Amino acid sequence: MPKIKRDDELSNTDFIESLDRGLRVIEQFGADTRAMTLSDVAKATDLPRATARRILFTLERRGYVSSDGKMFALTPKVLTLAGSYMTSNQIVTILQPVLDQVSNAAQEISSLAVLLGPEVVFVARASPARVFSSGIDLGYRLPAYCSSVGRAMLGRYSNEELDKTISEMTLTAMTPFTLTDKEAVKAAIIVDREKGYSLVDREAEPGFRSISVPVRRYDGTIVAAINIGAHVDRVSTGEMIDRFLPLLREAAATVKPLLL
Template sequence: MPKLKREEGEERATDFVESLDRGLRLLQAFGNLSGPMTLSDVARAAELPRATARRILFTLERGGFVASDGKLFKLTPHVLTLAGAYLRSNQVVAVLQPVLDRISSAAQEISSLALLDGDEVVFIARGSPARVFSTGLDIGYRLPAFCTSVGRAMLGRFEDHELARRLRAMRREALTPHTVTDPKALLKTIVADRSKGYSLVDREAEPHFRSISVPVRRYDGTIVAAINMGAHVDRVPLRELTDRFLPLLREGAEDVKDKLL
């Protein structure tokens, strides 16, 4: 008898591996607290029974992802192989990294590449000028999408009705006195940014920082990422973002359009 084929989107209970889900949640729990954690700390942070957390920690320790002195547990650098595998296999990073390096060198400012992950943006690559002391958003850093220039550039990929729904549903807490949180005002801004082809945010995500971003499109015009440049408000005036940074960002995004699948 031939096997029945599942319809697309249909999920069976047997397709879900609960132990793997718990293990991943436990790994993420280490980011909730700084420094080594006790078994009780880990179980509480991961919302798991103590006995379950103990078994998972033992398994992760055997795999080299966790180290313990018998009382305290901490992640090992081996965990970075998971992030490294993602970065090495991601076409967007491979294609955009030379662009980030080029525009950073030209502007003598840090440039970053971000992806949209739910209601947040995550920074996955950066280019930095040849200066010993440079600061910027680290790879893996996350911020709310609604109040960042990269987030607004990528949110512009949604149709107006879907964008309005997402803005109403997402958590919108003010990060600075300048943060816009009203969903109608945000919708108007993002629609206008989509028309302009760039997004500029002034002190909404961080109190002394402004940034400008452009969407990165693949061959068919779909927005898949965003690249940005920014600086401290006391060092770079607002007009410089559009006069000097924006042309570099636009050129870089246009150069990769036909290379992204």
């Protein structure tokens, strides 16, 4: 079987520009742009109008986009792409039952996230039987530098690698409590790495605090992070450390031998 090349090994002939453009179009549809006109898509993707039109019509024919003649929107078929990831990803498959156990024990939402560039993406989630409303759903993204799952995963880098990674990030205040000084963020990640967990208090989202531990595969490499989050009015930082941290640590230790 041919070996898949890394990004730095790819030549111009290996890159399929039309596929890249099609994916860029799909990525433009989100919570803030549920439906878009042809002009909207062309502008958002920086593509010629004629190119955007061909891509949209191709996606429509394949069933990934619907149109009323003026507005274009994604269809539920796009979920099959995410579903393929969920069912084929070893981390999600192994962690989901463990997340369910953690969530039931804590009676709080528990989530699994992976690192994607400067952001974290939530790829699995468990909630207790009681009704609970939360903005963190599958596919939800947060900046890595100010989220507990992000800082837990950034701890996989050496100090030198962390310097480079943080220097390339744009640190924006998400709330009045967000750390935006790069040296302070780096110091927080190093401290969290030594502790083995990260607790972020109202930095990523107003009124919300979260505690996370890194998920390591069999050789010790950090591949994800799991967390429990709650509103500040309901759960104190002390309770997170005393009650939630042991649950998360036990879960991470349980799956470590199973992750290859």
